[in-house]
Amino acid sequence: MVRRKILTAAIVIALPAIVAAQFGHPLKGTWSGEWGPKNSPTRLLLDFEWDGKDLTGKINPGTGAEGTVKKVTIDYSPVTSWKVQIEGEVNEGGKVIPVRVDGTLENLGAYTRAFHGTWTQGTRKGEFAVTRN
């Protein structure tokens, strides 16, 4: 329920304007939203590229932390909501911290596609929700 509210809020915030959709790889592009506790969420930015073989990208989970995507695994079998697993790492205050993301990619065909799930960064864990910019 909380996750749903976060997702809906993220959509409302991010989507006052509708422009042409991007119909290449659905994960490609920049995404923005939040992760962490509901009462003190952290801004989250993701940026994915698709080179025809691998999804690569950058992750920015809040002030003072930036990192890269190391591996993306996608389960395409749920036709309307893909299961996405991301492994990466962020540099936070000079320390390299592993990041693991277990999420669901929804609303695949719409410009307003959404990605939400569980964000684990080192010992911290919380829900996340981002939408395509």
Added chain:
Amino acid sequence: MINSLRAALVCAAAVAVFASTLLTSGVWVQAAQQQAQPGVAAQAPPAGAARQGGGGRGRGRGPQDPTPRLADGTVNFGRVPGEKGTWNVPYITNMAMRVVTGPGSTQLVPEIVAQQEAAAAARAGGAGARGGARGGGGGGRGGAKSEPWIPWMPWSAAVYDYNSKNESKYDPEGYCLPPGGPRMMATPYHMEIIQMPEHNRIVMIFEGATHIWREIYVDGRKFPEGDALNPTYLGYSIGRWQDKDTLIVENKGFNENSWLDYFGHPHTDKMEVTERWTRPNKGQLRYEATVNDPGAYTRPFTMMWENITWDMDLTPELPEYICQENNRFLNRLTDDLGQPIFGPRQQPGEKPARGTR
């Protein structure tokens, strides 16, 4: 129940505008007859006949006449002085059903032929098979598995399955965005080709497809490189004559805002398309497109159709058609989460909007 964008927009418009025309020309009847014959859809007509090419508006005049040519002997894809005419572009909903064995070939890949034969046999047996009959392109909506000859990547197959499942709800052409790429020649409105050899360029203008034009440079230039190749719906087109009969157009620099067809075959900005244009006789245009998209497909594949007919009688000049005008379907289209695609978003706690999902 999901309503099809095509049914709401392109189909409705096509029916409204062309119905009387088609009844008199019989082109749809011909197309249906072709689909009933396995392997026929992409085959060249027999010598002296115009099985695919003779059915358009102006039928009966063109096919008997030879290919018109310009002063330098190259094919004239447009009008000859003193006459009018436009090309009647067919409605091809599923380009996968037009895949041939390779560039220059008119033979459908064996899997399609087998599928058509099975469908014909089923029809003959009264089973009412769907394959090959729907939307002029055939193939039903069986998703990626029903088109094993398409060199899918896992993600492109999954996207195609998704588009199949929601019956192309997100078709960008339904939003009145440009079809882009080969789909320009599969959107059922008329078009015209204007050659300007003195300027080393060819301009194509389209009644439908958002009333758009494309320009092909035939001046021997190279493609812009890097950021100079700005991604667009139609890409950057450079043409050359292979001989005086075939115009080859190389295209790259596509954006990712379009689909290859109504059925929802995706593509990426890595796509390059090689087109081969010929006019076997005055009444017929043959179009071939080889799609090479290493971002979405594991190898290139070639599609071909030659039922583009010359119309001198019923639509000798292009009328104005504005897709964006009164496109009410957009107002009631909702996404997978129940939110309007266009217009104000639902606030948290609000009752979900009713609409087309």
